Amino acid sequence: MEELSRAAIWQENWAGGVPLQLTLASTEVTALSAPPALYVMGPRLGYLPTVALQARAFFQHVLPPGDDTPWFECNRLALPWHVPLGVLYDLLARKRQRPWALTVHFRSFPRGRLLRWDGVASMRAAFFSSLKEAAYVCQGSAGGVMGMATSAQDELWAAVAAGDGSRVAAVSGALRLAPRARGDRRPMLPLRIYVRTADTEYIADLAEAVHFTSRPVEAILASGAARTLRDALSAVLAELLPSGWAPGGAEAAAELGSAAQTLQVGGREADVVVGGVRPPLDTPLAWLHSALAHADHFLYIAVMLHT
Amino acid sequence: MEVEVDPRLVSNILTQLRMRNAAECAFRGITTDYQALLKRSLELAVRNGQLEKEARELRAENSSLLADVESSTQAAATSQQAAAAEARAKELQEELTVTYKDKARVAEELVSAGRQLQIVRESNEAQAREAAELGQKLREARARAKELGEAVERERQATALATSELEARAADKSAAEARADRAEAEGRDLAQRLMEIKAKEVAAMDRVMAECEGMLANARQQERAAAADRAAAAAERAGAARVAASALTAAGTRRSLPTSALKGMAGLLDGTMGRREAPQALAVASVVPSEALRTVAAHDGGCFALAFERSGGRMASGGADKVVRVWDASAGIQQSELHGMPEMVTGLAFTSDARALVAAGSDAALRMWDLTSGRVRHTLTGHVAKVCSVDCSPMQPNQAVSGGTDRCIKVWDLARGFCQRSLVCHSSVNSVRVSLDGSMAVSGHFDGTLRFWDLRSARVANEVAGLHTQQITSVAIGLAAGVVLTCGKDNLLKLVDPRTFQVQRSLRAPGFSVGTVWCTACLGPDERHVAAGSSDGTVFIWEQAERSGAVVRTLKDAGAASVLCTAWSPQGTPLVSSDKAGRVTFWQDRAA
Numbered sequence: 001m002e003e004l005s006r007a008a009i010w011q012e013n014w015a016g017g018v019p020l021q022l023t024l025a026s027t028e029v030t031a032l033s034a035p036p037a038l039y040v041m042g043p044r045l046g047y048l049p050t051v052a053l054q055a056r057a058f059f060q061h062v063l064p065p066g067d068d069t070p071w072f073e074c075n076r077l078a079l080p081w082h083v084p085l086g087v088l089y090d091l092l093a094r095k096r097q098r099p100w101a102l103t104v105h106f107r108s109f110p111r112g113r114l115l116r117w118d119g120v121a122s123m124r125a126a127f128f129s130s131l132k133e134a135a136y137v138c139q140g141s142a143g144g145v146m147g148m149a150t151s152a153q154d155e156l157w158a159a160v161a162a163g164d165g166s167r168v169a170a171v172s173g174a175l176r177l178a179p180r181a182r183g184d185r186r187p188m189l190p191l192r193i194y195v196r197t198a199d200t201e202y203i204a205d206l207a208e209a210v211h212f213t214s215r216p217v218e219a220i221l222a223s224g225a226a227r228t229l230r231d232a233l234s235a236v237l238a239e240l241l242p243s244g245w246a247p248g249g250a251e252a253a254a255e256l257g258s259a260a261q262t263l264q265v266g267g268r269e270a271d272v273v274v275g276g277v278r279p280p281l282d283t284p285l286a287w288l289h290s291a292l293a294h295a296d297h298f299l300y301i302a303v304m305l306h307t
Numbered sequence: 308m309e310v311e312v313d314p315r316l317v318s319n320i321l322t323q324l325r326m327r328n329a330a331e332c333a334f335r336g337i338t339t340d341y342q343a344l345l346k347r348s349l350e351l352a353v354r355n356g357q358l359e360k361e362a363r364e365l366r367a368e369n370s371s372l373l374a375d376v377e378s379s380t381q382a383a384a385t386s387q388q389a390a391a392a393e394a395r396a397k398e399l400q401e402e403l404t405v406t407y408k409d410k411a412r413v414a415e416e417l418v419s420a421g422r423q424l425q426i427v428r429e430s431n432e433a434q435a436r437e438a439a440e441l442g443q444k445l446r447e448a449r450a451r452a453k454e455l456g457e458a459v460e461r462e463r464q465a466t467a468l469a470t471s472e473l474e475a476r477a478a479d480k481s482a483a484e485a486r487a488d489r490a491e492a493e494g495r496d497l498a499q500r501l502m503e504i505k506a507k508e509v510a511a512m513d514r515v516m517a518e519c520e521g522m523l524a525n526a527r528q529q530e531r532a533a534a535a536d537r538a539a540a541a542a543e544r545a546g547a548a549r550v551a552a553s554a555l556t557a558a559g560t561r562r563s564l565p566t567s568a569l570k571g572m573a574g575l576l577d578g579t580m581g582r583r584e585a586p587q588a589l590a591v592a593s594v595v596p597s598e599a600l601r602t603v604a605a606h607d608g609g610c611f612a613l614a615f616e617r618s619g620g621r622m623a624s625g626g627a628d629k630v631v632r633v634w635d636a637s638a639g640i641q642q643s644e645l646h647g648m649p650e651m652v653t654g655l656a657f658t659s660d661a662r663a664l665v666a667a668g669s670d671a672a673l674r675m676w677d678l679t680s681g682r683v684r685h686t687l688t689g690h691v692a693k694v695c696s697v698d699c700s701p702m703q704p705n706q707a708v709s710g711g712t713d714r715c716i717k718v719w720d721l722a723r724g725f726c727q728r729s730l731v732c733h734s735s736v737n738s739v740r741v742s743l744d745g746s747m748a749v750s751g752h753f754d755g756t757l758r759f760w761d762l763r764s765a766r767v768a769n770e771v772a773g774l775h776t777q778q779i780t781s782v783a784i785g786l787a788a789g790v791v792l793t794c795g796k797d798n799l800l801k802l803v804d805p806r807t808f809q810v811q812r813s814l815r816a817p818g819f820s821v822g823t824v825w826c827t828a829c830l831g832p833d834e835r836h837v838a839a840g841s842s843d844g845t846v847f848i849w850e851q852a853e854r855s856g857a858v859v860r861t862l863k864d865a866g867a868a869s870v871l872c873t874a875w876s877p878q879g880t881p882l883v884s885s886d887k888a889g890r891v892t893f894w895q896d897r898a899a
Contacts, residue, residue, distance in 0.1 A: 005317045012324040019334035038345065039338045044331075058345060099334060226311070276331070277323035280316055287312045291320070 009291045013275050014165025016044035018089045019099035020051065024059045025073070028107050031062040039099055043163030044086030044276065045294050048072050048079060049123045050161050055104050069109035069117055072102045077203050078113045082126045083194075084294055090273045090302040091194050091210065094201060124157050127296055134297035137190040137216040138179040145175065160295045168295045177297050179219055179286065188216040189289045193236055195303040213240050214298070219286040226284035230263065233272065233281075233303065237265060263303070271304040593831025594880040595848055596894035599864050601639035603891050605632055610885035611825045611871055612666070614655040617701065619832075619878035623664055624891050625652030631666050633678070636876050636883070639893035645676045647683040653825075654697040658721065660704035665721070667694035667709055675707075675721055685724035689717055696738045702745030708762075710736030710750055718748075718762060728765050732758065737824055738782040742805060743789040749805075751779030751793050757803060769808045774801055781827040785834035786877055794828035794839055796821050802837075802851060814849045816858045822869040823887070829875045838882055840870020846884050846894070864892050 022038040029035070038058050042051045052070030072079045079088055079102070093100050109117055116122070132142040148156075152171060159167035179187040191214070198209035217232050263270040263281060272278060275292045289299045606626030614623045615636060622636040631645040631652055645664065654667035663684065665675045673687035673694055692713035700706035705722040712735045718728040735753035742749060747768060748760040755775040759768040775795025783792040790811065791803040798821050800814040814837055822842025829838050836859070837849045844867030848860045868888040875882050882894040 005314075005321060009317070009321050009324060012321065012328055015332065016324070016328055017332055017335060019331060019338060036345070039334070039341045041332070041335045041338045058342075058349070061349075098331060275324070276327045277320060279320050279323075283316055283320070284312055291317075 006291050010169065011165055013292055014043075014045055014163065014168070016086060016276060017041035017163075018044055018085055021099040021101045022051075022055050022104045023101065024062065025103050025105045028059075028064060028105060029062050030064050035059060035062050042085045044084070044089070045165075046085055046160065046163050047083075047123060047127075048081050048085055048088075049120060051085070052104065052106075053120075056106070059104070059106065063106055066107055068106050071105050071109055071114060071117070073105065074100070074102050075202055077206060078110050080114055080206070081117065081123065082115055082130075084300060086276060087192075087194065087300045087302055090276055091196055091304070092203070094199075094304075127157065127160065128153070130296040130298065133214070134190040135175070135177050137188050138177050138297065140182050144177065148175070156295075172295065172297070178290070187219045187286070189219050189285055190298045191215060191217050191232065191236070191289075191301060192298045193233070193240070193301045193303065195237065195240060195305070197241075197305050199305060199307045211240050217285065219289075226286060228282045229272065229279060229285055229288060229301075230281040232285050233263060233301070237303070241265070265303075265305055269306045271306070273302045273304070274299065591832045591877065591879045593833050593836045593875060594896045595836060595860055596862065596880060596882045597860065597897045598895065599862070600881055600893040600895045602864055602893075603639070603641070604889060605641070605891045606630070606885070606889035608651075608889055609825075609871065609887045610889050610891055611651065611653050612655040613827070613872040613874040613883055613885055613891075614657055614664075615874055615876055615883075616657045616661045617659060617877060618661065619876040621657070621661070622874065622876070622883055623655045623657065624883075624885060625655050625666055626885070626889055627651045628889070631655065631664065631676070633664070634891075636881065636893075637878075639881070643681055645681060647674055647676070653693065653695055654709070656697050656699045656707065658699045658704045658707070659701050662704070663721065665697050665699060665707050665709075665719075667697040667711075669693040671711070671713070673697055673707075673709055673719070675724070685721065687717075687719050687724060687726070689726045689729070690715065695736060696740075698740045698748075700741045700745040701743055706741075706745070708739055708741050708748045710739035712736070716748060716750055716760065718765075728762070730760050730765055732767075737779055738827070740782045740784045740791075742784060743786070747805070749782050749784065749791055751782040753778045755779055755795060755797075757782070757791070757793055759805070759808070771803060771808055771810070774803070774810070775799060778824060780821055780824045783827070783829050785830045786832045787834045790830070790834055792828055792830050792837060794821060794826055796824065796826075800828055800837060800839055800849070812851055812856050814851065814856055816847050816849070818843065818845070819847050823871060825871045827872040827874075829873045829882075831875050832877045832879055836875075838873045838875060838884075840873050840884050840886070842869040844868055844870055844886060846870055846873060846882070848882075862894055864890075867892070 018041070020040050020042045022040060024035055026034060035058065038055055040051060040054055042048070049070060052072070056068060056070065071081065074088075074092055077092070079092075089100060115126075128145065132145045135145045136142045152174070156168065156171040159171060179189055181187045193213050193215075195211040196209060197211065203209045213236060215236065217227070217236065219227055221227050221231065263272055272281065274288065279288055279292075285299075293299045605624060606628045608627030610624050610626035612623075612625040616622070619636060621642065622634045623631055624634065625631040625648070629646075629648040629650060629652065631648065632641050633643045633645065634641050645666075648666060648668045648670070650668045650670035652666050653669055656665050657663070658665065662679065663675050663677055665673055665687075667673050671688070671690045671692055671694060673690075674683050675685040675687065676682065677684045687707075687709075690709070690711045690713050692711055694709050694711040696711075697707060697709040699721075700708070705720060706727075707719045707721055708716060709719065710716040714732055714735055716730040716732070716736055716739055717726050718730070719725070720727045730748070732750075732752070734756065736750050737753060738751040740749050741747070741762075746762060748762055750758045750760065752758065755773060755777055757771040757774045757779060759770065760766070761768040774793060775797050777796035779793050779795050781794045783794075784790070784805075785792065789805050791805055793801045793803065795801070798815065798819055802811040802814070803809070804811050819839070819841045820843070821839075826840060826842075828840075830836070831838070835850060835852050837851050838846055840846050844863060846862040847858055848862070850857055850859045862884075867890065868886040870884050870886045872885045873882065874884075880895050883891060884894065885891045
């Protein structure tokens with residue numbers, strides 16, 4: 001029953017997509033009239049560059065001569081290409097706009113603001129290094145990933161790019177990356193947590209408005225009980241945020257009761273979103289990871305602070 | 308790792324996910340359709356473009372076909388006229404044949420006309436060329452006329468200048484005549500006074516004579532008294548007679564005195580009047596040479612310095628080849644060579660004791676050789692630029708004076724090799740000499756001024772400003788009376804009296820031109836003759852005795868270059884000249 005439901009959740013999660021409205025940047029239009037906006041479904045667990053490949057076919061005929069270096073803007077904010085699209089949507093689309101309006105560029109890549117882009121190979125390299133990091137956290141060794149056959153790597157990357165959840169599960173299942181205890185060390189979970197502190201539509205600088213951490217978190221408390229989402233966030237946010245922003249203690253959370261689906265951070269309410277849904281805060285972290293982890297085996301958690 | 312989880316929780320999340328997908332994936336169908344439509348639209352756009360292009364092509368083809376149809380209908384209409392036209396064509400053909408014949412004739416005419424035209428053109432061209440030549444000649448003639456006009460103008464100006472000079476000369480002459488008259492009057496006055504003095508002397512003699520008469524009378528009286536006393540004593544008589552005799556002798560002596568005194572006086576006066584001629588009588592007479600004894604190509608690149616020993620036995624020469632050569636002056640044979648100069652030799656001088664030779668060089672130093680050993684004894688440094696001239700004191704064997712383009716005259720102690728004095732002036736020194744008595748240095752300068760320096764006080768004793776209008780190339784001092792001879796680049800030679808600092812005489816000659824600043828003139832030992840070399844290789848000799856100043860001889864050696872230095876032996880012969888090609892020529896009188 002549980003296995004079935006987890007598989008169902010996995011399937012549902014992978015089926016998720018974000019409707020996007022892509023407009024070509026006006027500076028890159030060489031035709032007399034701007035081409036019409038393109039509407040596409042971006043895979044939630046996929047990445048922006050794969051969307052760019054789709055968009056290119058439609059905008060190619062108006063682009064100026066030169067090499068393609070696709071990048072995206074939302075409200076003048078350049079979007080990092082190595083963050084999964086669903087996470088970006090949860091984090092930056094405050095009003096859940098559907099479709100989400102983005103501006104796409106193919107020229108003049110903003111070198112200073114984004115990671116260096118050397119074509120699709122960079123995307124693939126970023127994905128595999130992320131997977132290696134997760135494998136090291138779960139297993140204590142990245143050997144499994146490093147030892148993957150080239151054909152298996154190609155298969156995995158093709159599945160991720162296509163957004164095919166069952167194929168990804170088939171390939172990565174062979175890697176046996178489930179977290180496990182090693183000796184007296186408790187099993188660790190790879191988490192990536194994004195905390196948006198600015199509650200405004202317009203963001204000038206991503207690094208200032210969003211705090212980010214990528215870290216391993218123990219799956220089981222010292223008492224032997226499973227660590228819940230609330231426990232993990234309390235501990236991590238206290239460390240991550242500046243002192244004034246410290247989240248309310250465990251007691252305060254307990255006062256609100258498990259029924260309350262909100263987290264208090266520095267007196268501000270916080271939304272916790274994983275994969276576009278708000279899981280109850282007392283969900284065991286290990287289960288959440290097994291159900292909603294991305295293809296690179298990281299569990300991406302978006303936390304939005306409200307004013 | 309398995310974790311126990313509340314099924315409610317699972318279903319909660321599953322529901323949320325489904326709701327999420329329901330909300331978000333609802334767009335999937337729309338976006339897929341939209342993309343498909345967009346793609347189709349793009350394809351259709353492309354297709355549309357192609358069709359439009361085809362349509363355009365078809366339209367163009369259609370219009371061309373229409374045009375063809377139009378033309379073919381016209382052709383049909385014209386075919387009826389064709390027959391008529393053909394007949395007409397035949398006629399025209401005949402006409403054409405006739406016309407061709409005409410044309411051939413016309414063409415022949417054209418050819419002949421063309422030939423004529425060619426001839427006419429050629430003749431035209433020839434005339435045009437002639438005209439151009441004539442024009443050229445005319446222009447040349449005009450330019451020539453203009454040049455001649457300018458030359459006439461220049462001549463006119465020169466004549467005016469000469470006239471004004473002549474007037475100035477005439478004024479000078481009248482002034483000089485007035486001076487001569489005054490001098491004559493003074494002479495007469497002096498003669499008058501002399502006569503008076505003589506008369507006084509005669510009167511004084513007369514008085515002496517009268518006294519003598521008195522004394523004679525006394526003596527006679529005493530004689531008479533003695534005769535009277537002769538009887539008194541014989542011994543006394545003899546004594547009286549001796550006294551009388553001595554008195555007589557004294558009287559005789561006094562009587563002869565006036566004439567000898569007059570003679571002495573006259574001699575003294577003569578001495579004063581003939582003072583200038585007296586030294587000439589003392590010095591060796593200079594012999595005017597007439598032919599070259601020897602010509603030696605001695606110094607490669609030019610010989611810039613010549614110097615005689617005071618005795619005249621030896622002569623030294625130096626030039627651009629950095630070697631100093633010592634010659635037997637009378638035979639013109641080289642005795643020795645002195646080495647050690649790193650640069651060109653610009654001046655030479657023997658010391659007064661003839662033991663050493665000092666040479667000035669363009670390396671701003673002087674060198675002194677011991678003539679017995681032929682080794683350099685001193686290198687005299689202190690000048691900061693080229694040293695142009697050097698001379699040794701005739702009185703002190705250890706003193707030399709040099710001058711250079713560093714505007715400085717230096718007095719050297721040759722015994723120690725140190726500079727004793729530096730005399731600073733504001734013009735470059737071209738030549739420097741020491742006066743006969745060794746008390747003064749005489750320097751000729753770039754600014755044409757002659758300066759006299761007192762060597763004891765190191766001050767300018769006198770200067771003759773503007774002696775030459777251009778730079779003074781050489782200074783020479785006569786051996787008899789010490790008269791100073793200067794040679795200037797203005798092609799003039801001047802003789803200056805060292806006592807009055809007045810110009811005694813200016814010497815010039817037609818054809819005499821000073822070529823370089825190294826041109827050195829010289830005086831004969833008795834100061835009667837002056838020799839200087841011209842840039843055309845000729846040596847000019849002037850007689851500078853009373854009121855003459857004329858050229859007495861010109862010497863020219865075949866193939867001589869511009870003459871730089873001349874030097875006259877203190878023995879009177881030979882005269883030595885050197886030229887720019889470095890040849891040294893010894894001149895002597897044919898008779899000698």
